[in-house]
Amino acid sequence: MSKQRTLLRGGTIVSMDPKIGILPKGDLLIAGDRILEVAASIEASDASLVDATNMIVSPGFVDTHRHIWQTQLRTIATDWSLFDYFVQMRSIYSGFYNPDDAFLGNHVGALEALNAGITTVVDHCHIMNSPEHSDEAVRGLQDAGIRGIFCYGLFENPENWATTPTVLKEGWRHDDARRIKQEKLSSDESLLVFGFAPTEVTATDFATGCREIEFARELGAHRISCHVSMGNYDAGVEFVRQIGEAGLMADDLLFVHGSTLTDTELSWMADHGAAISVTPETELQMGMGNPVAVRAAEAGVRTSIGIDIVSNYSGDMQGQMRLLLQAQRGIENARHAGPPREIRFKAKDVLEVSTMGGARALGWESRIGSLTPGKQADIVLTRCDDINMVPCIDPVGALVLNANPSNVDSVYVSGRQVKGGGELMHADWPVIRERVRRSSERIVNGFDSIDRRAIEDAAANLMFTDS
Ligand SMILES: [Zn+2]
Structure with missing residues (x-):
């Protein structure tokens, strides 16, 4: 059976691969868990198409x-x-x-x-x-x-x-x-x-x-x-x-x-x-x-x-x-x-x-870190039509100095999409959120019940030799 293929089309590709560099407008083809191809234009009629227009495509x-x-x-x-x-x-x-x-x-x-x-x-x-x-x-x-x-x-x-x-x-x-x-x-x-x-x-x-x-x-x-x-x-x-x-x-x-x-x-x-x-x-x-x-x-x-x-x-x-x-x-x-x-x-x-x-x-330079054909498809799509991202004259500057997580539209790990359309997939966030709040409240209440002076004194003796 052939691997599932996804074509990210028409994005600004910041590859972090010196041989590919930055493509102002380019395509990236994912096949299974890997990046198959990165180029100015790719034909892949059997691939599912993702419109990456007005997005920066970069490595995770x-x-x-x-x-x-x-x-x-x-x-x-x-x-x-x-x-x-x-x-x-x-x-x-x-x-x-x-x-x-x-x-x-x-x-x-x-x-x-x-x-x-x-x-x-x-x-x-x-x-x-x-x-x-x-x-x-x-x-x-x-x-x-x-x-x-x-x-x-x-x-x-x-x-x-x-x-x-x-x-x-x-x-x-x-x-x-x-x-x-x-x-x-x-x-x-x-x-x-x-x-x-x-x-x-x-x-x-x-x-x-x-x-x-x-x-x-x-x-x-x-x-x-x-x-x-x-x-x-x-x-x-x-x-x-x-x-x-x-x-x-x-x-x-x-x-x-x-x-x-x-x-x-x-x-x-x-x-x-x-x-x-x-x-x-x-x-x-x-x-x-x-x-x-x-x-x-x-x-x-x-x-x-x-x-x-x-x-x-x-x-x-x-x-x-x-x-x-x-x-x-x-x-x-x-x-x-x-x-x-x-x-x-x-x-x-x-x-x-x-x-x-x-x-x-991590010793994984041949596995991740750049949009290089053959590497794992760990990919981020960052939206450039949000109010804090227009215009996007320098895509590297936009990623480093302008973008925040709310601009991250889509994320792929090993070819599997975990975020799309600005939303996490496969996660029941409203349910998890309430569990986190309850967990946090219980831990904080526990902390408040402890008299920490003796612990502070012991730590001060350890950390500050002149105290
Ligand atoms: Zn640490």
């Missing part, structure tokens, strides 16, 4: 770092420092999540990402309060139909405040991670694959960090997601240097934040193919230093963008691209004695980071 965005489970705590972290985040989110709120909350957070978070044109996401998932949480977190992503890596988090959340603690033997997460890999995510060719997130490197000794990385490799984790070099929060630790010196640096390491990575560390990463996920909004808000994206890219490191926490920020790539672009321009402009004559960091550079950059960081 790749978000390389998100804690998706926090979706139903949206806006909780609006004015938080990293200290607040550690005390409130990681030490209290997380303990009130039951397995259904883990499902909802991950499911709705993945739908939110798809709605915004993010077709691939790395879930750094540290909401494993029990094996049932792991099952439900995975199911939340799989049911949404998003591509990605589920990074099993070892971090030990506090005892579940909400229910009688389940009796689980010490170290159970190691066994559970192995079970998830073997039973749920055994294939590296599936839409969702297995990854690993060690315990926070600042919360354990270096030998433990090394053992956890080796364990992830033993399990066959596709990527190992690790928060590092967060400005004054882990000053002097230089975990990446230590990893390099210990002979553990490899291309399966996906470091996150990294604002204060040294030149030596960046060169270790570049030499071994390790990647960085820059999360501009977190780094700027929480005092981690300036985003390292341009320094890392110039050092030859595989550089990508993550959104991190939707308990604070909006979950779309358009906003993060804009923030990264202008933050970097601000840094560079401030170095000039006078007004800059030229702006060095361009919109096309940040669009590259959010598409092909993400693909390279």
Whole structure:
């Protein structure tokens, strides 16, 4: 039986493939799960036709770092420092999540990402309060139909405040991670694959960090997601240097934040193919230093963008691209004695980071990241006839500096349409929305019942040595 074919006709194609470039008016043919052809004009009489007139056709965005489970705590972290985040989110709120909350957070978070044109996401998932949480977190992503890596988090959340603690033997997460890999995510060719997130490197000794990385490799984790070099929060630790010196640096390491990575560390990463996920909004808000994206890219490191926490920020790539672009321009402009004559960091550079950059960081550059024939059909159609998009003189500028998720008309993942006509498909949103509201209310009420002073004191002793 021939593969189902869909022809996207007459759009402005921003391919992110240097051989194809930008086609002011072009066609794209999808066959099954792949892109078959991209050209100024394609004849395919047997294909179902999608009119892409007045739309930009571009590759799906790749978000390389998100804690998706926090979706139903949206806006909780609006004015938080990293200290607040550690005390409130990681030490209290997380303990009130039951397995259904883990499902909802991950499911709705993945739908939110798809709605915004993010077709691939790395879930750094540290909401494993029990094996049932792991099952439900995975199911939340799989049911949404998003591509990605589920990074099993070892971090030990506090005892579940909400229910009688389940009796689980010490170290159970190691066994559970192995079970998830073997039973749920055994294939590296599936839409969702297995990854690993060690315990926070600042919360354990270096030998433990090394053992956890080796364990992830033993399990066959596709990527190992690790928060590092967060400005004054882990000053002097230089975990990446230590990893390099210990002979553990490899291309399966996906470091996150990294604002204060040294030149030596960046060169270790570049030499071994390790990647960085820059999360501009977190780094700027929480005092981690300036985003390292341009320094890392110039050092030859595989550089990508993550959104991190939707308990604070909006979950779309358009906003993060804009923030990264202008933050970097601000840094560079401030170095000039006078007004800059030229702006060095361009919109096309940040669009590259959010598409092909993400693909390279995940080792999937031959699979996703550009509209290249033979690659997976992960495609976004952005409307250019909305009030904030007319006229569309520079399509790259329009995607980076004008567009928001409401302009995303259609989204395809692996050739399957998940959004069309501006609406998510295959999702009963009114029903899910009410479940999210109830889940959120219960978790927030639980938090309000806790006296957090002792937890704050303990965290302050850990984080602020002079306090
Ligand atoms: Zn993070």
